[in-house]
Amino acid sequence: MLKIEDLQVSIGDREVLQHIDLEIKPGETHILFGPNGSGKTTLLMTILGYPQYRVTAGKIEFKGVDITHMPVHERTRLGIGMSFQRPPTIHGLKTRQMVQICGRGAVDVEALAAKVNFTDFLERDINAGFSGGEIKRSELLQLMAQDADLLLFDEPESGVDLENIALIGNTISSLLQRDFRIDADLTQKDRRQQRTKMGLIITHTGFILDYVTADKGQVLYDGVMSCKSNPLEIFRCIKQAGYEECVRCTT
Amino acid sequence: MYDMMNEKAAQAKDKKAALGPDIDLSSFTAEPTDHGYMEDLTKLPMIDRQRILESGVDATEEGRSGTYVQEDASVLHAHSLQDGLEVLPIKRALKEKDWIREYYWKLVAVDADKYTAAAQLNLQDGYVIRALPGAKVTLPVQACLYIHKEGLGQYVHNLIIAEEDSELHVITGCATSPTLKRGLHVGISEFFVKKNAMLSFTMIHNWAEEMSVRPRSVGVVEEGGLFLNNYICMKPVRSLQMYPTIHLAGKGAVSRFYSLLVGSPGSELDVGGRILLKAPETRAEIIARAISNGGRIINRGDLIGEVPGVKAHLECRGLMLRGGLIHAIPELQAKVDGVEMSHEAAVGKIAQEEILYLMSRGLTEDEATATIVRGFLSVDIPGLPPALKAEIDRAVEMSEKDYL
Ligand SMILES: Nc1ncnc2c1ncn2[C@@H]1O[C@H](COP(=O)(O)OP(=O)(O)OP(=O)(O)O)[C@@H](O)[C@H]1O
Numbered sequence: 027m028l029k030i031e032d033l034q035v036s037i038g039d040r041e042v043l044q045h046i047d048l049e050i051k052p053g054e055t056h057i058l059f060g061p062n063g064s065g066k067t068t069l070l071m072t073i074l075g076y077p078q079y080r081v082t083a084g085k086i087e088f089k090g091v092d093i094t095h096m097p098v099h100e101r102t103r104l105g106i107g108m109s110f111q112r113p114p115t116i117h118g119l120k121t122r123q124m125v126q127i128c129g130r131g132a133v134d135v136e137a138l139a140a141k142v143n144f145t146d147f148l149e150r151d152i153n154a155g156f157s158g159g160e161i162k163r164s165e166l167l168q169l170m171a172q173d174a175d176l177l178l179f180d181e182p183e184s185g186v187d188l189e190n191i192a193l194i195g196n197t198i199s200s201l202l203q204r205d206f207r208i209d210a211d212l213t214q215k216d217r218r219q220q221r222t223k224m225g226l227i228i229t230h231t232g233f234i235l236d237y238v239t240a241d242k243g244q245v246l247y248d249g250v251m252s253c254k255s256n257p258l259e260i261f262r263c264i265k266q267a268g269y270e271e272c273v274r275c276t277t
Numbered sequence: 278m279y280d281m282m283n284e285k286a287a288q289a290k291d292k293k294a295a296l297g298p299d300i301d302l303s304s305f306t307a308e309p310t311d312h313g314y315m316e317d318l319t320k321l322p323m324i325d326r327q328r329i330l331e332s333g334v335d336a337t338e339e340g341r342s343g344t345y346v347q348e349d350a351s352v353l354h355a356h357s358l359q360d361g362l363e364v365l366p367i368k369r370a371l372k373e374k375d376w377i378r379e380y381y382w383k384l385v386a387v388d389a390d391k392y393t394a395a396a397q398l399n400l401q402d403g404y405v406i407r408a409l410p411g412a413k414v415t416l417p418v419q420a421c422l423y424i425h426k427e428g429l430g431q432y433v434h435n436l437i438i439a440e441e442d443s444e445l446h447v448i449t450g451c452a453t454s455p456t457l458k459r460g461l462h463v464g465i466s467e468f469f470v471k472k473n474a475m476l477s478f479t480m481i482h483n484w485a486e487e488m489s490v491r492p493r494s495v496g497v498v499e500e501g502g503l504f505l506n507n508y509i510c511m512k513p514v515r516s517l518q519m520y521p522t523i524h525l526a527g528k529g530a531v532s533r534f535y536s537l538l539v540g541s542p543g544s545e546l547d548v549g550g551r552i553l554l555k556a557p558e559t560r561a562e563i564i565a566r567a568i569s570n571g572g573r574i575i576n577r578g579d580l581i582g583e584v585p586g587v588k589a590h591l592e593c594r595g596l597m598l599r600g601g602l603i604h605a606i607p608e609l610q611a612k613v614d615g616v617e618m619s620h621e622a623a624v625g626k627i628a629q630e631e632i633l634y635l636m637s638r639g640l641t642e643d644e645a646t647a648t649i650v651r652g653f654l655s656v657d658i659p660g661l662p663p664a665l666k667a668e669i670d671r672a673v674e675m676s677e678k679d680y681l
């Protein structure tokens with residue numbers, strides 16, 4: 027379980043997140059909405075432990091461990107994985123090597139790459155000249171190798187063409203143990219009980235909702251969390267009335 | 278011929294070099310001891326075997342087409358394992374082979390500076406490696422210049438000749454015994470790549486902290502020839518200065534330089550590369566990676582386009598790991614219209630963002646740093662046989678403990 031209590035985060039001198047509470051139980055997936063600059067990426071990066079996002083108050087707990095001040099790689103080893111919005115290029119590091127790093131050497135890189143149409147990119151330097159859509163598939167490939175328990179997705183579908191959206195949507199869904207095409211004979215209830223993976227997905231377009239059935243949705247507005255409810259409803263409300271209106275009527 | 282050489286050399290014996298700190302040659306006075314010839318190199322003491330192995334020279338000679346090993350001033354071993362390949366000490370060649378006159382001091386000027394002069398006046402030995410016309414010597418020839426004697430000045434002269442339509446790969450290691458502290462190495466190398474021949478020359482230097490090193494290398498590539506020149510120097514060295522120069526003299530000749538340099542505290546490296554594009558359709562590329570770990574590195578590159586239609590690129594990337602200095606000096610000279618020459622130089626430190634990205638995939642900060650440095654140093658060298666690529670990777674890996 028991920029449990030965030032009264033979290034406050036600053037970047038430099040600027041307070042970006044205020045009094046954030048969030049709880050993601052094993053098997054749950056949450057959707058995070060919010061306008062540009064509202065602090066969504068900040069929240070994910072803080073959960074991951076990037077040092078420029080400074081926790082000034084509050085607490086983050088994962089699997090019962092207080093990770094508020096834990097270094098990034100220890101959080102990763104505890105089971106947190108992230109699909110980045112704008113990952114850096116590392117020259118001379120082949121995508122194949124990166125996937126091996128993610129899988130601690132114990133994964134079939136070829137087989138995983140085939141799943142996201144990424145075989146042709148394995149010999150390229152990681153993220154070097156990757157297009158927007160290619161970056162998304164590369165990030166998913168790394169997450170598949172990583173086998174994390176809490177998966178954070180920062181706009182996994184933005185800039186992705188229509189055909190690849192299905193690929194990406196279905197891959198995320200299966201990473202979160204929500205792919206109905208697998209073990210089709212299981213009942214909904216069985217599925218829910220067996221599921222352990224947790225997800226937190228940032229989306230602007232809402233396309234991902236066509237592929238991933240999420241449990242909860244929330245809106246981050248001006249650094250404050252609000253509107254905890256059904257993600258489809260929230261999305262509909264945002265589309266019709268805009269963020270400001272949507273936040274006002276539900277809080 | 279030698280009298281004339283000696284005369285010219287004598288006149289230049291105090292002539293300071295254009296670049297690099299001046300070295301007092303008279304302070305390297307140790308008398309070389311004679312080590313005698315060795316039929317079986319595996320009889321070398323293990324500690325020395327290990328040391329030369331780090332420079333890519335394997336005493337078992339497995340996977341090699343020929344071997345030359347010199348310790349201090351004496352030739353331990355020189356022989357070829359393949360038809361069409363000649364490996365012999367230069368002193369013997371000077372006595373026995375008439376053709377040597379076409380090559381000896383033909384590219385490097387004996388009176389260029391005090392180091393070239395001293396190499397003529399104090400010549401100890403050196404290797405001649407020659408692939409006969411049409412010979413495809415696909416396994417590497419290995420050559421090692423090893424210094425054991427404390428305070429020795431080693432003066433060698435090497436000739437590498439790839440005759441027409443031949444293929445030749447040379448891996449040469451220069452190293453010092455683990456106990457040696459101070460010494461001097463002066464090495465003249467002249468490269469001849471004839472019509473449609475291919476030569477790859479991979480040099481791995483493993484020096485000692487108080488070593489001074491002054492290689493002097495010039496090569497010529499004829500029509501359709503290819504010369505790959507790889508240089509790796511990642512261990513500490515007091516002072517190293519070299520500026521190998523290649524003349525692309527025939528139509529379509531190609532040369533590529535790759536160098537990997539690490540400047541450790543107390544080390545001063547001044548390493549350049551110059552390629553003159555003198556014939557139509559010639560191509561040149563110089564790629565350098567320099568890491569400063571507290572030492573000083575000057576990395577020069579000079580491309581000179583003398584006829585229209587040539588193409589050349591120069592790239593120098595520097596990584597400041599732990600202080601020190603990296604000075605990249607890329608130069609392009611176009612002497613006519615219609616040449617296509619470019620350069621890029623970038624010096625910086627490791628981006629924190631890259632370290633964090635790797636940490637988010639499970640690596641510790643140190644592992645992430647090592648991974649980025651390894652990536653920085655991994656350059657693809659098209660045309661290099663896998664065995665030599667493996668030697669370069671091994672040298673990189675082995676030096677990691679010195680700077681990571
Ligand atoms: N390194 C930084 N220095 C200064 N301000 C920053 C920095 N990183 C983020 N911010 C600011 O923090 C605020 C929150 O940024 P964040 O990236 O979390 O927004 P977001 O909700 O993910 O937006 P988007 O939808 O555009 O991705 C923004 O105002 C942004 O400009």
Ligand SMILES: [Mg+2]
Pocket residue numbers: 066067068111180
């Ligand atoms: Mg964002």
